[in-house]
Structures are given as structure tokens and as C-alpha cells.
Amino acid sequence: xxxxxxxxxxxxxxxxxxxxxxxxxxxxxxxxxxxxxxxxxxxxxxxxxxxxxxxxxxxxxxxxxxxxxxxxxxxxxxxxxxxxxxxxxxxxxxxxxxxxxxxxxxxxxxxxxxxxxxxxxxxxxxxxxxxxxxxxxxxxxxxxxxxxxxxxxxxxxxxxxxxxxxxxxxxxxxxxxxxxxxxxxxxxxxxxxxxxxxxxxxxxxxxxxxxxxxxxxxxxxxx
Ligand code: ADP
Ligand code: MG
Numbered sequence: 001x002x003x004x005x006x007x008x009x010x011x012x013x014x015x016x017x018x019x020x021x022x023x024x025x026x027x028x029x030x031x032x033x034x035x036x037x038x039x040x041x042x043x044x045x046x047x048x049x050x051x052x053x054x055x056x057x058x059x060x061x062x063x064x065x066x067x068x069x070x071x072x073x074x075x076x077x078x079x080x081x082x083x084x085x086x087x088x089x090x091x092x093x094x095x096x097x098x099x100x101x102x103x104x105x106x107x108x109x110x111x112x113x114x115x116x117x118x119x120x121x122x123x124x125x126x127x128x129x130x131x132x133x134x135x136x137x138x139x140x141x142x143x144x145x146x147x148x149x150x151x152x153x154x155x156x157x158x159x160x161x162x163x164x165x166x167x168x169x170x171x172x173x174x175x176x177x178x179x180x181x182x183x184x185x186x187x188x189x190x191x192x193x194x195x196x197x198x199x200x201x202x203x204x205x206x207x208x209x210x211x212x213x214x215x216x217x218x219x220x221x222x223x
Contacts, residue, residue, distance in 0.1 A: 002029035002065075003164055003195045004053055009062035011048055022048050024218035026062070032163055035190035036197045037205045040215030046199040049215065050168045053197070054089060055079040067163070084112055088157030090167035094149045096141040102128065102152045103137040109159040116160065127155035131185055147178030154185055165189055167198045176204070183208045 011023040022045040030036055040046050051057035052064060055071050064071040067086055074082065083089065096105050103124050110120035128134045131151035141149055150170060157165060167186065171179035179202060187208045190196040198205060206212060212223045 002031050003067050004030040004197070005063075005065040006053070007063040007065070009052065009064065010060045011045070011052065011057075012060050021218060023052075023059075026220050028213070028220055030164075030195050030197055032195045033190060033193050034195060034210045035187055035208055036195075037209035037212045038197065038199045038215060038220070039201065039205070039212070040199075042201075044215045045218065046215055047168055049220075050166055050197075050199055053166060054083060054087060081113070084109055085115070085160045086162050086164060088154075088159075088162040088165045090150070090153050090157050090165070090170045092169040092172035094141070094146075094153045094173075096149055096152060096156075098141050101138050101140055102133065102144065102148075102155075105141075105152055106156045106159055109156060113160065124155070124159070127158050128152075130158070131155045145178070146174050147181060150174065150178070150182055151185065154182070154189075158189075163194055165194050165196045167196075169199055169201065171200065171202060171204075179204055 006026050006028050009023055009026040012019045012021040026049070038046055038049070048057060052059050055074070066082060097108065100108065106124035106127055107120045110116040110123065116123050125134065125137065128137055131154055133148060133151050136144060136148060144152065165186065171182050174182065183205060186196050186198060214221050214223055
């Protein structure tokens, strides 16, 4: 059963009076329990595609269905609820809050809604354990290595137990050893049943992906 579905998605950016076509007629379905890799040259539209799935970037035409709901039927509040509960997002630059500890960064998304509010601290510790960082809970981001920061960001993405995990170049700032570690953690999440969609430049991802796509000239091609 697909949890993310894009139907005839077209996207162009309008700049002054000219249009920049980025995505052309994208049709794809993503399921729970699989690790999907999306590769493509810089500027091929990978981040645009990811932001469309996240409900952040509007699309020119087509349909996006997330967990059976059509994005175009959702208002901003519903989209923001979806991002907090159904989709965990991981970025190249981590985007941790520098004034919060590792633990507090993970607790934060649980304080915004009721699901795990009461057990937020306990759950954040369990999530830190899951990414093998239980001994770093009181460290601030500046006291963590890049690879550790990204593992905290993954734990934070899992805070409200979303079934969809999306990562945009999650290892872009990491060395090879940390890259393998991050891909292994993401792989494990897919084996536990999550739908994991990862954009990457690195061929290393091919060792982990169940399904591999290339974004080229606006089209998404399964390899
Ligand atoms: P990738 O992540 O694959 O490097 P992007 O999705 O960031 O590619 O960008 C795809 C294309 O769209 C690029 O040519 C980029 O310059 C253009 N683009 C991205 N964001 C905008 C924007 N907000 N306005 C206009 N053009 C944009
Ligand atoms: Mg990008």
C-alpha cells in the first residue's frame, strides 16, 4: 500500500516573466518498509521534489497523496500537523536548535502536540539510544560531531513516530564512515516498517536502497 503518491506532478518556478520548468509529469508511489534512493545532478530538482512531498512547496499541477490524504485538500494547519506527525524530515545542515541539548531537541516536537507529551523525556532518551547516542543527551549541538548531530536530527525526526522519513542529502556534510552509519540507521528504520526516502549524491547509498531512482531532465526514472 502506498503512503506517498505523486500523480502527474508538474513544477515550474516563475521568475519575473519567465518560467523555469523543474519537474515534468512525475508519477511515483512509495510504500512503508522500503528504502528509496533518489539521485540526480545538482539542480535536477531533488530538493524541489522533497519540498513538494513535505507540503512546503506548491506544485504547478498534479496530485500529492500522503497517507491517503490529498495535499490540496489540506489547509496550512493540517499540513503543519502532517509534518509534525506523519513525516520526519532530515536535512543536510541538521537544523538542530543550538540552544537546546541533544535531548531537548528531540523533546521539542513532542511538546507541540499531545501524542507523547507526557512521556516526552523518556521517549527522547529511547530515541537517543536507538541512534546510539544515549551518552550524549546533555551535549549541545556544538559539542557534537557532524555525524552525531545528524543522528540527533534523525532521532528528532522520529519523535512523533511518523511512518514516512524523508532525508535531503543527509550525508552531504559527513565523511565516509559517518555516511555509512547514517545510511545504516535509515536502512534499519525502513526494515522496521517506515517509508524512507533519501536524496543523495553518494553512490554509497546504492548498497542500502531497495529502490533507486534518478531525477533527470525533469523526469524520475526507476533504475
Ligand atoms: P537539487 O536539489 O537537485 O540540486 P533544486 O530542486 O534545488 O535542485 O533546484 C532545481 C532547479 O530549480 C534549479 O535550477 C534551481 O535553480 C531552481 N530553483 C530552486 N528553487 C527555486 C526558487 N525558489 N525560485 C526559482 N528557481 C528555483
Ligand atoms: Mg538539493
